[in-house]
Amino acid sequence: MSDVPALVNDHGEPLMLVDRPADGVVRITFNRPRQRNAMSVAARTALLSALDDVRETARVIVLTGAGPAFCAGIDLKEANAEGPARDSLGGKAPWIAVQEAIRRHPAIVISAVNGFALGGGVTLINTSDLAIAAEGAQIGMPEIGFGLYPGLAGPSTQLRINQKRAAWMVLTGERISGTTAAEWGLVNAAVRPDELQHEVIGLATRVAEHDPVTLSWCKKALWEIPMHLSDWTSALEFGEGVGVQIRARTDVVAAGLSEFSAGRRNSTQGIPPTEATTPKGIS
Known part of the structure; x- marks a missing residue:
């Protein structure tokens, strides 16, 4: 069996x-x-x-x-x-x-x-x-x-x-x-x-809607800070490092900045509360 x-x-x-x-x-x-x-x-x-x-x-x-x-x-x-x-x-x-x-x-x-x-x-x-x-x-x-x-x-x-x-x-x-x-x-x-x-x-x-590489590294940062990193300077340095890792793995950042520089708003750049179907009380 x-x-x-x-x-x-x-x-x-x-x-x-x-x-x-x-x-x-x-x-x-x-x-x-x-x-x-x-x-x-x-x-x-x-x-x-x-x-x-x-x-x-x-x-x-x-x-x-x-x-x-x-x-x-x-x-x-x-x-x-x-x-x-x-x-x-x-x-x-x-x-x-x-x-x-x-x-x-x-x-x-x-x-x-x-x-x-x-x-x-x-x-x-x-x-x-x-x-x-x-x-x-x-x-x-x-x-x-x-x-x-x-x-x-x-x-x-x-x-x-x-x-x-x-x-x-x-x-x-x-x-x-x-x-x-x-x-x-x-x-x-x-x-x-x-x-x-x-x-x-x-x-x-x-x-x-966001880039999968960015989501994955944001998730890593949310688990590291403050679960493992609570020292202020170390947390900020880790955050900077996350940005480096994202840029090394995807061109989404460069593309987004290029769109912004051209005066065009990225679709996932930031959604005002009135545009989102945000559940009442979401934090």
């Missing part, structure tokens, strides 16, 4: 649905709705495969969930049946490997949080470069109810938002709404559920 898990759900459908709603935009939909899109071994394998398959073609990737949930985290029933060693931090935990694949992917990743985002689902939000949630989405870390500290969701949230707010989520186990998550800065904005996919694809389309 093969050790490779079957990459289909209990209806025989793919665990990851992949579509291309706009030029340069790929949407990956977690497809275990009956399990609230909990990440089994097979689901993690399918997600890593989908990310790898679009590595050369996607400028922006949208992550979302089928049914009433975004992602309920790791499949606890499966993990419990297989013992505690599978996700042990003694080695490279599989869920950490998924986060690293997202973080190091050249495409910008946007979470469209359509419903429940629990535990590892919160980690996905934090690993994504941008996130928009449905106003009524329920977001939380239930781990303390099992006598645990949320091993990945906890630290990733502590690195993303105010410490007192992170502590509230870790210590109470209470869920917050998508609206509160936007107020706290856990997501960029909260919108009506029926508007979520439209708003996220609109955002993804606008981002995807």
